[in-house]
Amino acid sequence: MLEAVSHVAVWVHDQDEAKAFYTEKLGFEVREDATLDELGGYRWLTVGPPDQPDVNLMLTQPGPPAFDEDTKNEILALVAKGALGPGILRTEDCRKTCKELEERGVELASQPEERFYGIDATVRDPSGNMWRIVQPIEYDLEAMKS
Amino acid sequence: MAPARHHPRVATYPLARHLLRARDLVDSGYTEPLDLEALASAAHVSPRHFSREFRRTFGETPYQYLLTRRLERARHLLRTTDLQVAEVCLAVGFSSVGSFTTTFRRHVGVSPTSYRRENNGPSAADRIPLCFAMAWARRPGVGAFREDTTPGAD
Numbered sequence: 001m002l003e004a005v006s007h008v009a010v011w012v013h014d015q016d017e018a019k020a021f022y023t024e025k026l027g028f029e030v031r032e033d034a035t036l037d038e039l040g041g042y043r044w045l046t047v048g049p050p051d052q053p054d055v056n057l058m059l060t061q062p063g064p065p066a067f068d069e070d071t072k073n074e075i076l077a078l079v080a081k082g083a084l085g086p087g088i089l090r091t092e093d094c095r096k097t098c099k100e101l102e103e104r105g106v107e108l109a110s111q112p113e114e115r116f117y118g119i120d121a122t123v124r125d126p127s128g129n130m131w132r133i134v135q136p137i138e139y140d141l142e143a144m145k146s
Numbered sequence: 147m148a149p150a151r152h153h154p155r156v157a158t159y160p161l162a163r164h165l166l167r168a169r170d171l172v173d174s175g176y177t178e179p180l181d182l183e184a185l186a187s188a189a190h191v192s193p194r195h196f197s198r199e200f201r202r203t204f205g206e207t208p209y210q211y212l213l214t215r216r217l218e219r220a221r222h223l224l225r226t227t228d229l230q231v232a233e234v235c236l237a238v239g240f241s242s243v244g245s246f247t248t249t250f251r252r253h254v255g256v257s258p259t260s261y262r263r264e265n266n267g268p269s270a271a272d273r274i275p276l277c278f279a280m281a282w283a284r285r286p287g288v289g290a291f292r293e294d295t296t297p298g299a300d
Contacts (some may be wrong), residue, residue, distance in 0.1 A: 013159060081162035081203050082169070088275060109170035113219075116226060116272035124170065128163050132275050139273065 007046065009058045010086050011079050012127045015045050018059045021125050022047045025106045026089075031056050040065065049089075057086075076127075085130035094119040094135035101133075162203050164189040168196065169204065169211060176215045177239045182208065216240065217253050218280050224262040225269065231258045 012018035022028040031046040046056040062072040078084050091097040095112045098121045102108065109122040109130060118136040125131070168189040172180060185208050186196035200208050216238040223234045232243050235258075240246035250258050271279055 077160055077162060080160045080166065082166045085277065107170075108174055110173040110276075113276070115222070115276060116268045117275070120275065122170070122173065122277070124166070127159075128166050130277065132277065134275070139268075 004054060006054055007056045007058055008086065009060050010125075010129055011075050011084060012059050012061055012125065012129070013076055013079070014126070015043055015059055015061050017126050019045060019047065022057065022059065025101065025104050026123075026131075028057070042066075080128045082124070082128050082130055084128075088132045088134050091133055091135050094121055094133055097133060097135075161189075161191070161199060164191065165196070165200050165203050168200065168208070172208065172212050172215055176212060176219070177237065179239070179241075180212060212239075213249065213253070214280060217250060218276070220246070220250060220258065221254065221261065221265075222272070224258055225265050225267060226272070231262075234258065 010018075019030065019033070023030060027050070028047040029050050031048055032044055033046075034044045036042045036044060043061070045059045047059060048056045062075045063069075064072070067075065075084075098108055098112050101123060106123055109124050112119050112121040112133075117139060118134050120132050120134040123131050123133060168185040171185060171188045182193045182197065185200075186193040189196055189200075191199065197207060200211075204211065206214075219238045220234050223229055223237060224231075227234075229237065231247070235243045235246035238246075240249075247257055250261070254261055256264065
């Protein structure tokens with residue numbers, strides 16, 4: 001029986017910059033940050049929301065020897081053009097959260113907007129990964145038209 | 147000999163990342179007048195270079211992307227609010243009801259009023275986050291997709 005999603009990879013251009021963004025801007029905490037000499041200096045860097053200790057984002061920088069230069073560049077090009085958006089972050093108050101993020105210097109990729117499923121806005125990390133910030137509301141799927 | 151100066155390492159990003167910043171500006175500012183110069187400035191490139199590279203990167207012109215965003219929001223407002231068509235027009239960044247109606251009809255296939263009559267209330271797609279809904283609602287082949295007024299960002 002599978003129990004939970006525990007780790008999700010997020011490709012980034014620069015791990016230091018990503019670490020600063022996810023911790024100082026989004027308020028995540030560092031779970032692990034280890035540079036492994038026996039793996040040629042591979043850096044295992046995970047972060048996550050403080051109130052959700054069992055979910056970790058692996059801030060991963062592609063490159064040799066795991067990926068050749070061409071593959072690395074292809075991955076980073078896709079991230080840079082916003083083609084690999086990682087996901088959705090939940091909040092109790094989207095507008096308040098966005099105001100706090102802007103006060104920390106985060107540039108919103110889209111402002112809070114009322115949608116049928118809630119209020120949502122968008123931020124991007126420095127690499128181009130998009131996160132939707134959603135304040136969900138309950139809705140009745142049965143009442144929706146197909 | 148002067149000591150070496152140490153500068154913090156700064157990540158360098160491909161052009162696409164800067165173009166994406168301009169596309170985000172469309173998503174955050176589509177209710178306001180947006181022109182090519184403003185978008186190109188957000189991407190730190192010249193307007194001429196910007197249009198060409200935007201299309202090459204994202205498969206559509208900046209103006210087509212802007213219209214997609216405005217019309218997606220217009221459809222949402224027509225389905226889920228009681229706003230008058232003229233109010234919807236202004237709320238999504240059009241300045242002329244005539245232009246809005248013509249553009250809407252060209253893209254959606256019916257007038258805003260007819261669309262509201264035929265699609266009153268939320269649809270199953272309304273539970274999908276905007277970015278996915280917008281990406282998958284895009285029409286293949288964008289050549290016929292234009293507004294009737296002079297575009298500012300094509």
